[in-house]
Amino acid sequence: MKLFTSVHDVANVPAIVKEALELKANPFAHQELGKNKTIGLIFLNPSLRTRLSTQKAALNLGMNAIVMNIDKEGWALETRDGVVMNGTTVEHIREAAGVMGEYCDILGIRSFPSLKDKEEDYTEDIFNKFIKYSGIPVISLESATRHPLQSFADLITIEEHKKTAKPKVVLTWAPHVKALPQAVPNSFAEWMCKAQEEGMIDFVITHPEGYELAENFTPGAKITYNQDEALSGADFIYVKNWSSYEDYGKVLTEGEGWMMTQEKLKITNKAKVMHCLPVRRDLELGSDILDSEDSLVIKEAANRVWAAQAVIKGILEEL
Amino acid sequence: MKLFTSVHDVANVPAIVKEALELKANPFAHQELGKNKTIGLIFLNPSLRTRLSTQKAALNLGMNAIVMNIDKEGWALETRDGVVMNGTTVEHIREAAGVMGEYCDILGIRSFPSLKDKEEDYTEDIFNKFIKYSGIPVISLESATRHPLQSFADLITIEEHKKTAKPKVVLTWAPHVKALPQAVPNSFAEWMCKAQEEGMIDFVITHPEGYELAENFTPGAKITYNQDEALSGADFIYVKNWSSYEDYGKVLTEGEGWMMTQEKLKITNKAKVMHCLPVRRDLELGSDILDSEDSLVIKEAANRVWAAQAVIKGILEEL
Amino acid sequence: MKLFTSVHDVANVPAIVKEALELKANPFAHQELGKNKTIGLIFLNPSLRTRLSTQKAALNLGMNAIVMNIDKEGWALETRDGVVMNGTTVEHIREAAGVMGEYCDILGIRSFPSLKDKEEDYTEDIFNKFIKYSGIPVISLESATRHPLQSFADLITIEEHKKTAKPKVVLTWAPHVKALPQAVPNSFAEWMCKAQEEGMIDFVITHPEGYELAENFTPGAKITYNQDEALSGADFIYVKNWSSYEDYGKVLTEGEGWMMTQEKLKITNKAKVMHCLPVRRDLELGSDILDSEDSLVIKEAANRVWAAQAVIKGILEEL
Known part of the structure; x- marks a missing residue:
C-alpha cells in the first residue's frame, strides 16, 4: 500500500480484514518491520481514539511514533497558492x-x-497537498470527507460479531446539537458498499429528508427515509449524526424520534449497536443501549488498533 | 498491586520503600517486565514532575508510554450519569x-x-469512574484528595536522609495567594501516619485554626496550632499550603508569620526542609532555605522516578 | 561536548560537519551510545522542524526522548531572583x-x-539559568540570540552543494510583517564567520541601514547596504528577516525591493537559495524561487536531523 485515504486504496477488503484479525491474535509478530522507521502523527484537530490507537499500532510494529499537534505546538498553515x-x-x-x-x-x-x-x-485540498508535498505514504486519521481507519475497524467488528453469513447492516442518522461533518457516514457507507459488493453484508441507509450523502459514497446501498423499515430485521445498527450535504453543513431538523433506543431495537434481529464515538448519550443513542450487551462501541474502538496496524504493516512492506 | 491511589493500596510500606531504593541503585534491571506493555498517562490538569518522572519510570521498565492531555488534545468529558x-x-x-x-x-x-x-x-468520583470503566490498573498521578506518588517519594527521601532511627517529621501549613487542594497534605499525612504506625517516624501537623485536614487522613498524628512547638526538635519539616477542608476550598488567613525561614529552623534539630514543588519562593518558603544545604526539594523530586517505578513494577508483576 | 549553545562550543567546525555527513550516510550506527539515556526537549515556544528533527536524531541514537511544552502542559516560570x-x-x-x-x-x-x-x-539570562540549575548538558533549540542547530545544518547543506572550493555565501535581509528575533541571522553569521576563518567560504552580509547585527556575531564578515553588490557572483543566498538590534526589536522599513526573486538571482553565480523556514511566501522570498531547483530550503531542514545527531552524539560520548 502506498497510501490510505479511503477503501479504494485497499486492493482486497476481505483479505485486509483477515490480516487485521491475525494481527489482533499476534500483535508483536512483525516488530522487525518497523525497526528504525518513524511515523509522524500530525493533528490539525483534536483526537482521542485515533491518537492512542495509531500510536499503539505503530509501537506494536516496532516503529518510532512522533506526535505533533500542529495547531497548538506549531502554527497556522497557509494552504492556498498564489x-x-x-x-x-x-x-x-x-x-x-x-x-x-x-x-x-x-x-x-x-x-x-x-x-x-x-x-x-470535498476536493480534499489539504489532504492532497500533504500527500503531494510530503512525498511519502500518508494515512488518513480522518479527513474532510472520510474516516477510513474507523470504517475499517467497524468492518472488522462486524466480521467478528456476525451470526449469519450475510448480516443486514443499517446506517441510521441520529440527532445532535452541533453541525457535524459527513466524514464518518461517508466512509462507513463506502466501506459497507464495498463489503456488500464482496457479498459480505446487505447495506441500508436511513435518514430524514435532506440528509442524503453524496452519491459516490453510496453505490448499491438501499436508502430510505423510513427508519422502522430500515431497522426491521437488522443485525447491526450503526448510529451517527451528520449535517446536510445538499444544504451544506446545515442542521435541518432536531430529529425528534430518530434517537436510537431499546424500544426501537425490538423490530431488529437482536441487532448489535455501533457508534464511532465520541457519542452524546441520550441525544444520539440511549444510555439503555450503551450500557447493555447490545452495544459494540468499545469493541469497535478496540479494533482501531488492528485496523491501523494492518494499514501501517501494508505500507511498511512496500517502503 | 492492582491499583495505586493511596497508601492503602500498598501491602507493606517499609518493603516498597526498600524496593524503590533498590530500583534507584539499579534502574534498568527489569526491562523485560515492561516489554510490549503500554502505560497511558492521561492529564486533565497541568504537570511537570509527575509527567516527566512517570514517563521515565515506565521507560526504565521497558514499557511504551503514551501521554495525552485530554483537555487540550481531546475534549471535555461528561462524568455525571443520567x-x-x-x-x-x-x-x-x-x-x-x-x-x-x-x-x-x-x-x-x-x-x-x-x-x-x-x-x-472527596468521593473521588472521577477517579473511581476511571477505575471502574477502564477495567485496568489505575495509578493516581494526583487526584482530588491525594497525591500518593509524591508522598511515597517523600518517604523514600526521609529514609535516605534520616540521622536517627525514628526522626520527628513535621507537616507545616504555609501561606499562598491561591486556594490550593488538600491533596498533597492529605496524602503526606496518610503516608506519615502509616510510617508512624510502622515505627519509622514520629509525626506532627501544625497549621492555623480552621485548616484541620479531614480526620481519616491523620490517624495518630499529633496536631497543634503552635508552629514553634511543632518545629522544636524536628528532623524534617514539610512545608505546604492548603485551603480549608472545613470551610471548603476557602483561604481563611494570609498566614502572616507562617512562612518557613532560616530563623525558624533554629529551634529544630538541624531539620531538613521538604516541599512537593512547585514552590512559591519567599511566600511559602524562604529562598534562604531553598538555596541552602538544608533543602531536600530537588532530591524529593528526583525520587519521584523510583516511587513511580516501584509502583509500576508492582503492577506489571501482577498483570 | 558538554554544552551546545553556539559555534564556540564546537572544537573543530570542519570535523563536525564531516561527522554529520557520516551520520547521514549511516544513521543507526551508534544506537548503543544512547541506550537508557534520556533527552528532555523543553519548549517555551512553538516549534516544528526543531521538535521533529531533534526527536528523530535522539531516537536514531537509541535514546528516549521526552517532550514537554512547558507553557501549555505545565505553567509559567519565574526567572528573576529576589x-x-x-x-x-x-x-x-x-x-x-x-x-x-x-x-x-x-x-x-x-x-x-x-x-x-x-x-x-543578549545576556541569555533564561538559557544560562537552565544550564546552571539543571547541572546537565544543555542543547540550544533556539535561544534569545542564537539558533545554532539551524546554522550547523545550513553549513552542512552548503558543504554538500558547493561547486567551488570556497563559495561566496551571502546573508540578505528580507521584509516581514512582524518584528522577528535576530537569533537566526546572528547564529548564521557566527557560523559563517567561523567557516570563513577556516577557509571554507567567503561571507557577505547585506541589509538596509539600521539592521546591523551585534558586532561580536560578524567578525571578518563583509557588510554592505548594497544588495546588488552583495549578490553579484554569489554561490549561496541566505534570505532572512530580522528586527533592528540597534533600535531594539523595531521594524524600521517595509523593505521595498529587498524580497528575493528570480530576477535578482540573475546577477549571482547561479546561486542556490536558503532559508531557515518557516518562510512567508512572496513576502520574504518569491514562490518562483521556492518552487524551483534553486531552492535548498527543504534540504536544509532535512539536514537538521544530522546536525542534531552529531551534537547529541558528541555530548553522549562525554557523559
Whole structure:
C-alpha cells in the first residue's frame, strides 16, 4: 500500500480484514518491520481514539511514533497558492509537508472540514497537498470527507460479531446539537458498499429528508427515509449524526424520534449497536443501549488498533 | 498491586520503600517486565514532575508510554450519569475510560478537585469512574484528595536522609495567594501516619485554626496550632499550603508569620526542609532555605522516578 | 561536548560537519551510545522542524526522548531572583531546571527573546539559568540570540552543494510583517564567520541601514547596504528577516525591493537559495524561487536531523 485515504486504496477488503484479525491474535509478530522507521502523527484537530490507537499500532510494529499537534505546538498553515503571506498564516503547507516528509517514513494526518465551502472540503485540498508535498505514504486519521481507519475497524467488528453469513447492516442518522461533518457516514457507507459488493453484508441507509450523502459514497446501498423499515430485521445498527450535504453543513431538523433506543431495537434481529464515538448519550443513542450487551462501541474502538496496524504493516512492506 | 491511589493500596510500606531504593541503585534491571506493555498517562490538569518522572519510570521498565492531555488534545468529558448530553461535554467518561482500557495495560490519571463541592471531590468520583470503566490498573498521578506518588517519594527521601532511627517529621501549613487542594497534605499525612504506625517516624501537623485536614487522613498524628512547638526538635519539616477542608476550598488567613525561614529552623534539630514543588519562593518558603544545604526539594523530586517505578513494577508483576 | 549553545562550543567546525555527513550516510550506527539515556526537549515556544528533527536524531541514537511544552502542559516560570512569588508565575526556574536535570541526561531548550529588553535578551539570562540549575548538558533549540542547530545544518547543506572550493555565501535581509528575533541571522553569521576563518567560504552580509547585527556575531564578515553588490557572483543566498538590534526589536522599513526573486538571482553565480523556514511566501522570498531547483530550503531542514545527531552524539560520548 502506498497510501490510505479511503477503501479504494485497499486492493482486497476481505483479505485486509483477515490480516487485521491475525494481527489482533499476534500483535508483536512483525516488530522487525518497523525497526528504525518513524511515523509522524500530525493533528490539525483534536483526537482521542485515533491518537492512542495509531500510536499503539505503530509501537506494536516496532516503529518510532512522533506526535505533533500542529495547531497548538506549531502554527497556522497557509494552504492556498498564489497569496502573499502577510497575514496570520506562518508557514505554507508546501514547506511544512515537505519537511515532515524528510523526517518521517509514514505520515498520519487529521484534518477536519470547514463545513463552509463544500467544494473545498470535498476536493480534499489539504489532504492532497500533504500527500503531494510530503512525498511519502500518508494515512488518513480522518479527513474532510472520510474516516477510513474507523470504517475499517467497524468492518472488522462486524466480521467478528456476525451470526449469519450475510448480516443486514443499517446506517441510521441520529440527532445532535452541533453541525457535524459527513466524514464518518461517508466512509462507513463506502466501506459497507464495498463489503456488500464482496457479498459480505446487505447495506441500508436511513435518514430524514435532506440528509442524503453524496452519491459516490453510496453505490448499491438501499436508502430510505423510513427508519422502522430500515431497522426491521437488522443485525447491526450503526448510529451517527451528520449535517446536510445538499444544504451544506446545515442542521435541518432536531430529529425528534430518530434517537436510537431499546424500544426501537425490538423490530431488529437482536441487532448489535455501533457508534464511532465520541457519542452524546441520550441525544444520539440511549444510555439503555450503551450500557447493555447490545452495544459494540468499545469493541469497535478496540479494533482501531488492528485496523491501523494492518494499514501501517501494508505500507511498511512496500517502503 | 492492582491499583495505586493511596497508601492503602500498598501491602507493606517499609518493603516498597526498600524496593524503590533498590530500583534507584539499579534502574534498568527489569526491562523485560515492561516489554510490549503500554502505560497511558492521561492529564486533565497541568504537570511537570509527575509527567516527566512517570514517563521515565515506565521507560526504565521497558514499557511504551503514551501521554495525552485530554483537555487540550481531546475534549471535555461528561462524568455525571443520567444527563442528556446536549451541552458542552463531548464524551462520557464511561466511553473514554473504556476505550483507554482497551489500548493500555496501565493507566495513570491526573485530575484535580473543583474545590467547590466537597462531597464530589472527596468521593473521588472521577477517579473511581476511571477505575471502574477502564477495567485496568489505575495509578493516581494526583487526584482530588491525594497525591500518593509524591508522598511515597517523600518517604523514600526521609529514609535516605534520616540521622536517627525514628526522626520527628513535621507537616507545616504555609501561606499562598491561591486556594490550593488538600491533596498533597492529605496524602503526606496518610503516608506519615502509616510510617508512624510502622515505627519509622514520629509525626506532627501544625497549621492555623480552621485548616484541620479531614480526620481519616491523620490517624495518630499529633496536631497543634503552635508552629514553634511543632518545629522544636524536628528532623524534617514539610512545608505546604492548603485551603480549608472545613470551610471548603476557602483561604481563611494570609498566614502572616507562617512562612518557613532560616530563623525558624533554629529551634529544630538541624531539620531538613521538604516541599512537593512547585514552590512559591519567599511566600511559602524562604529562598534562604531553598538555596541552602538544608533543602531536600530537588532530591524529593528526583525520587519521584523510583516511587513511580516501584509502583509500576508492582503492577506489571501482577498483570 | 558538554554544552551546545553556539559555534564556540564546537572544537573543530570542519570535523563536525564531516561527522554529520557520516551520520547521514549511516544513521543507526551508534544506537548503543544512547541506550537508557534520556533527552528532555523543553519548549517555551512553538516549534516544528526543531521538535521533529531533534526527536528523530535522539531516537536514531537509541535514546528516549521526552517532550514537554512547558507553557501549555505545565505553567509559567519565574526567572528573576529576589522576588516574592505572589503573582502569576508558579515555579522558579531554579527548581524547574533542577528537577529536569534529575530526570534527563541531556536537556534541549527553546526560549525566544522578549524583543523588549536588549540587555536581558543578549545576556541569555533564561538559557544560562537552565544550564546552571539543571547541572546537565544543555542543547540550544533556539535561544534569545542564537539558533545554532539551524546554522550547523545550513553549513552542512552548503558543504554538500558547493561547486567551488570556497563559495561566496551571502546573508540578505528580507521584509516581514512582524518584528522577528535576530537569533537566526546572528547564529548564521557566527557560523559563517567561523567557516570563513577556516577557509571554507567567503561571507557577505547585506541589509538596509539600521539592521546591523551585534558586532561580536560578524567578525571578518563583509557588510554592505548594497544588495546588488552583495549578490553579484554569489554561490549561496541566505534570505532572512530580522528586527533592528540597534533600535531594539523595531521594524524600521517595509523593505521595498529587498524580497528575493528570480530576477535578482540573475546577477549571482547561479546561486542556490536558503532559508531557515518557516518562510512567508512572496513576502520574504518569491514562490518562483521556492518552487524551483534553486531552492535548498527543504534540504536544509532535512539536514537538521544530522546536525542534531552529531551534537547529541558528541555530548553522549562525554557523559
